[in-house]
Amino acid sequence: MGAGLTGMALLLSACTAPGGDEENGGDGGAGSVLNVGWNEPFRSLNTETANGNAVANAIVTYLLNDNFVYYDDELELQQGELGTVEQVSEDPLQVRYTFADDATWSDGTPVDAADIVLTWAAKSTNYNTGEGNRTDDGEIQENEGGEVYFDSASPGSALIQEFPEISEDRKEVTFTYSEPFADWQIELGLGADGVGVPAHIVAKKALGEEDPEAAKQAVLDAIENEDTEALSEISNVWNTGFDFTSMPDDEDLLVHNGPYQLADFQEGQYLTLTKSEEYSGPRAGNIDTITYRYNEDPMAMVQAIENGEVDLTQPQATADVLAAAEAIDGVNVDTDDGATYEHIDLTFDNNGPFDPASYDGDEETALQVRQAFLKTIPRQQIVDTIIDPLNPGAVVRDSFTQVPGSPWYDEIVANNGADEYAEVDIEGAQALLEDAGVEAPEVRFLYGASNQRRAQQFQLVKESAEQAGFVIIEDADDNWGTRLGDGTYDASLFGWQSTNTGVTEPDANYRTGQQNNYGGYSSQEVDDILTELQTELDEGRQLELSIELESHLHADAFGVNIFQHPELLIYRDRVQNVSSTAVSPTMFWNFWEWEVS
Incomplete structure (x- = not known):
């Protein structure tokens, strides 16, 4: 997937938090709280789809899931917590992903080959048998007549034309490229949602398979055997099953493998993440609760910073916004491209x-x-x-x-x-x-x-x-x-x-x-x-x-x-260790290092 759309139209809402005293931790000091201002609401957990490919989604899923590699603020690739990615052969190009032993979804299911293979199959377009069923507005609908259509595309994944080699415990996956590929290191390991949505949840929704291990195997079998009937249902769920604009009733949709979990989501107003008790990795972070508060008006966001309702924001930059932010005591303003x-x-x-x-x-x-x-x-x-x-x-x-x-x-x-x-x-x-x-x-x-x-x-x-x-x-x-x-x-x-x-x-x-x-x-x-x-x-x-x-x-x-x-990074003095990088997810790249006083 290439670039993310920016400047999307938003639901205008008041900059108010879920409740409590924002200045002192939101809930009377029971835990550290950071309020982040953003201009566009979240709408999908699957950032690889056409609908999900937006920064507003990536800045949330990046906190929900670990990944193999990520960019620091110098645009240098760093190793993530899911495991390692390495080139094991140059001719043909072969790339091996090795999952960490403790890489686990929040429901206790291991993160493994089924998850990354599903993401590859969806991005490759190799399994599509049709062009997708869309409304007049361009929204993807369920496949018609049992066709297979994953609403995504990646030229790198398309160069992987053979089903990969998978270790017996599914913790190692080796992909073979039909031709050399310049960006092999970031093709499947960089995603804002790690290796993608959980394959066992996709199979549960698509194929009715309740057992996680059996569900994962069902996904792998459908892809390896090019089972169009199963893949049609799988692609339906993959395309839209993880889209929502308020807190879903279905807890399966909230399964994640990273340090934060989705705790609350009020449509067009705010989304709250809390630290996940199931996570034991090094990116656990210092902040107990992070709330995204939505408002498309950059001046309203600056006002929220001044009022103490928002601690950190990257609003659209204008001269008025810059002047207003710089005039607030106890607030830092970093400017850059x-x-x-x-x-x-x-x-x-x-x-x-x-x-x-x-x-x-x-x-x-x-x-x-x-x-x-x-x-x-x-x-x-x-x-x-x-x-x-x-x-x-x-x-x-x-x-x-x-x-x-x-x-x-x-x-x-x-x-x-x-x-x-x-x-x-x-x-x-x-x-x-x-x-x-x-x-x-x-x-x-x-x-x-x-x-x-x-x-x-x-x-x-x-x-x-x-x-x-x-x-x-x-x-x-x-x-x-x-x-x-x-x-x-x-x-x-x-x-x-x-x-x-x-x-x-x-x-x-x-x-x-x-x-x-x-x-x-x-x-x-x-x-x-x-x-x-x-x-x-x-x-x-x-x-x-x-x-x-x-x-x-x-x-x-x-x-x-x-x-x-031009980019404005505006944050109150109570927030430390904040910087931004020139690719998505911008200021969220090192969230685990943030601290609030």
Whole structure:
């Protein structure tokens, strides 16, 4: 899975805790309490699905489950508590996962091969027999006619085409790749929910198997034997069975293997985690209760910090938010570039102004209209007006794959064709539209209605594009995230947050038909480059391929990137050992080191 969506629309709620005196521990001092402010409610325990692939979910599941590897705040991979991952053969590439002896689900069932094999099978798409049954809004439904469809995709997992070798006690699993894979170390061991949802619970719900050991074996048998009848039911549960927006009655859904457990969840208001009595690992943490309190309004979150209702938050950064936070006594404000970057994508397959089908299949005409629109995007003005007051010296992001300041960034930007859209060129846009013979093309522009910063950006884009002759139709929608890919808009503005530093991460965004390719973009040349990137281990060649990839995206007018989000980490003096890392789960990466006074 690639990047997580950010800036999703939220349920607006008052910043109030479950009860008690927040300043003194929430329950009269019976245990240490930390109140965390976040802008989007949790909705799924399975972060590998299309619906679950969001930071709001990952920051919760990361505390509920252990993993094999994780990133520290220097983006260095560290070994997690589930066990070890190692390459045991180079040709063919073989990767072995060895589970720790004490790796156990909270109901006493061992964490083992069945869990990681289920995650691999789901992400690989190798077992899918159909394309999934979706509503008009794009929500995945139960499979029809016994088909198999796991709502996930990962090119690395797809390269594992053989059922793995499993030790007798199921504590060792060895996967063999059909080709070399550059990011083997993070393919199955990095997930925010560890190795994924518990296989024995999936089998219990899908196949009616009550005994945990028998349930695990049933999952393994279904995958090894390609039993489509069983896999159809398994994929149904895997896709949506772990989605909920308030405290579930079914305790099976709360089974976890990490240091915290879900104790309370009031829809749209707060979610509470408490230390798990079943956990004995080293990441047990110092805080007894962590409550996530939801509010999309960043100024309201700052007010909650000032009132002592919230101890720690990462709200969307604006100049007003920064000034307000810095004015509060006893509060720390750390500023930096965050993991999220802002971008505008165009839609290629909806019979809109950027789709060749609108011009009787004329690819060149559609390309000219796309190029004309991108020439009007006032990227530097957006950065100067909205971002520079927060992060002086902020730059326009000119790379689809690299963060400004990263080792490859300058060389990629110098060679990827980004200079075509370096400055607003109204005359050039008008000339392209005239040459294409297209007058006043209408562009439906989708963005989050309640996001003030994106509303500002939209207005700047609208004013500029209309000077060139475009008709910009505002499509502001708080449910924009559920509409991505549904063809009802022509341009979209949102943010991607990186989940890892691997060279294969862009695959999900730009490959034909991939999960995050919402605009229906398709290029055989790009697909071939992404395929080669998966198996290329030489860093020099990886850089060359990244330049080629980005050159095609710019030449095809896929869209434009605008800026790296400025990040504000705001926390009260009572909280120690807090820092953030530039990938999901951001400030939660070292939760076990947090302390409160």
